[in-house]
Amino acid sequence: MEPIAPITGGCLCGGVRYEIGVAPLQSTLCHCSMCRKATGGVLVPWVTVPVTALLIVKGDLRRYKSSAPAVRSFCPDCGTQITFWHEARAGEIDVTHGSLDDPDAFPPTLQIFAASRPKFMKGFDPALPSRDEY
Numbered sequence: 001m002e003p004i005a006p007i008t009g010g011c012l013c014g015g016v017r018y019e020i021g022v023a024p025l026q027s028t029l030c031h032c033s034m035c036r037k038a039t040g041g042v043l044v045p046w047v048t049v050p051v052t053a054l055l056i057v058k059g060d061l062r063r064y065k066s067s068a069p070a071v072r073s074f075c076p077d078c079g080t081q082i083t084f085w086h087e088a089r090a091g092e093i094d095v096t097h098g099s100l101d102d103p104d105a106f107p108p109t110l111q112i113f114a115a116s117r118p119k120f121m122k123g124f125d126p127a128l129p130s131r132d133e134y
């Protein structure tokens, strides 16, 4: 991975700040039901980076198992969801697009779990390739 100027981001209250020192591996829009429940949003964009590239520079994340193979994290003060990690992709971690300081830096290029989109979102088509599952 080529080092780049750090990508910065953090939670709503400012208690958690992070930096990412390499270009993301991918950028996705997730339509799965667990991301909906975790964030309260109707879809969740993620940037995927190597686990070692994510540096928490301020505050601490609270982590929880959101399913047997997965761990999510959030700011314990304001609740902003920050990361998703899955044991099948143990060397990678997903970071919420919405917590990036520049949400336009790495536009999503792929939709995942598109089969789980709510019915009212069926007409929402950002013209990106789409997979029914991961």
Ligand SMILES: [Zn+2]
Pocket (backbone or CB within 6 Å): 011, 012, 013, 014, 015, 016, 075, 076, 077, 078, 079, 080
């Ligand atoms: Zn916060």
Ligand SMILES: [Zn+2]
Pocket (backbone or CB within 6 Å): 030, 031, 032, 033, 034, 035, 036, 044, 113
């Ligand atoms: Zn998801």
